[in-house]
Amino acid sequence: MTENHDGKQQGSVPSRQRKRFPGISSRAYEHPADRSALVALRKLTGFDTVFKALSGLLPERSLRLLYLSDSVRVSDAQFSHLNEMLRDACYILDLDRVPPMYVTQNPVPNAMCVGLDEPVIVLTTGLVELLDEEEMRAVIGHEVGHALSGHAVYRTVLLFLTNVALKVAWIPLGNVAVMAIVTALREWFRKSELSADRAGLLVGQDLRASMRGLMKLAGGNHLHEMNVDAFLAQADEYEKAGDLRDSVLKILNVLPRSHPFTTVRAAELKRWSESRDHQRLMDGHYPKRSEDKDASVSDSFRESAGHYAQTVRDSKDPLFKLVGDIAGGAGDLAGDLGGRLRTVFGGGAPKEPGKDTGAEKDSGKDADRGPGEGSGV
Numbered sequence: 001m002t003e004n005h006d007g008k009q010q011g012s013v014p015s016r017q018r019k020r021f022p023g024i025s026s027r028a029y030e031h032p033a034d035r036s037a038l039v040a041l042r043k044l045t046g047f048d049t050v051f052k053a054l055s056g057l058l059p060e061r062s063l064r065l066l067y068l069s070d071s072v073r074v075s076d077a078q079f080s081h082l083n084e085m086l087r088d089a090c091y092i093l094d095l096d097r098v099p100p101m102y103v104t105q106n107p108v109p110n111a112m113c114v115g116l117d118e119p120v121i122v123l124t125t126g127l128v129e130l131l132d133e134e135e136m137r138a139v140i141g142h143e144v145g146h147a148l149s150g151h152a153v154y155r156t157v158l159l160f161l162t163n164v165a166l167k168v169a170w171i172p173l174g175n176v177a178v179m180a181i182v183t184a185l186r187e188w189f190r191k192s193e194l195s196a197d198r199a200g201l202l203v204g205q206d207l208r209a210s211m212r213g214l215m216k217l218a219g220g221n222h223l224h225e226m227n228v229d230a231f232l233a234q235a236d237e238y239e240k241a242g243d244l245r246d247s248v249l250k251i252l253n254v255l256p257r258s259h260p261f262t263t264v265r266a267a268e269l270k271r272w273s274e275s276r277d278h279q280r281l282m283d284g285h286y287p288k289r290s291e292d293k294d295a296s297v298s299d300s301f302r303e304s305a306g307h308y309a310q311t312v313r314d315s316k317d318p319l320f321k322l323v324g325d326i327a328g329g330a331g332d333l334a335g336d337l338g339g340r341l342r343t344v345f346g347g348g349a350p351k352e353p354g355k356d357t358g359a360e361k362d363s364g365k366d367a368d369r370g371p372g373e374g375s376g377v
Contacts, residue, residue, distance in 0.1 A: 145199020235267035
């Protein structure tokens with residue numbers, strides 16, 4: 001048995017040896033877009049306090065009573081194997097307080113982490129019956145990752161604002177304003193799901209189990225009929241298939257969703273598992289929770305912007321490729337026009353082959369930054 005920081009028993013650690021990450025900050029595994037939003041929100045003094053003060057307006061108390069009265073609370077006495085997985089996930093990610101977890105009767109496979117004052121994890125019976133032990137370990141790690149990041153607070157706010165949008169739909173422009181906020185929160189939350197997938201991998205430390213779990217969410221309990229490589233090939237085909245009409249349809253399809261599409265999640269997780277960031281994390285080099293207060297908002301936003309710019313450059317999607325081509329063409333055109341104007345009005349001579357002027361060197365630096373990072377042209 002292991003113990004948490006309060007000296008309480010933390011549950012048995014599985015026989016398969018896995019690494020633990022003492023004091024790990026959620027910034028270590030958060031998607032850049034998710035991280036930039038969270039760093040900014042954490043810097044807003046009293047932000048969480050204000051929303052927690054609204055807890056009387058939110059359905060949190062009602063949800064807690066509902067799960068307590070009409071679901072099964074996971075413990076040593078009930079669903080003990082899930083309880084051990086939960087304690088183990090909290091042990092690996094060094095979460096001080098083990099959040100309560102419930103199993104609720106629902107044939108649809110799902111899991112969530114909600115709550116303002118104290119996160120609550122909920123698993124549906126459909127999910128419990130669908131996944132094997134290692135797949136479930138990754139899912140529970142996913143939800144514990146949400147709790148460590150503080151996603152539960154902002155997800156609860158998203159649910160609240162969605163309800164507000166429905167109630168003010170009759171007010172002219174009122175629904176438009178609220179839905180704009182809801183749409184932005186949904187985009188952020190889709191990125192937070194990618195963060196939580198990474199946390200699930202850190203807990204399970206078995207990429208194929210994470211892949212299997214996502215495949216089952218997409219195609220049910222028919223693993224003998226499915227193949228990980230073929231599933232990932234679907235993600236690649238989805239990203240690059242079709243023309244601009246398909247790109248627009250993909251955007252419209254994903255807008256109302258709180259989660260990214262399953263094949264996209266699988267491809268994103270595999271890419272991260274092969275990244276240098278993941279390797280450094282597994283080697284024990286990661287940001288600590290004690291350093292969160294010193295995290296730079298501007299650095300986080302720059303990293304997020306750089307990630308999106310790189311995504312546009314690398315994307316095989318027709319619309320993203322068009323955006324990249326237009327941005328690159330605009331940069332080339334601006335550089336060409338700038339050179340001509342300097343020649344006409346500044347008296348400079350046209351560039352000779354093999355020679356660079358100082359202005360053109362500056363232009364080249366801007367061009368190297370890529371779409372979204374250039375000189376503002």
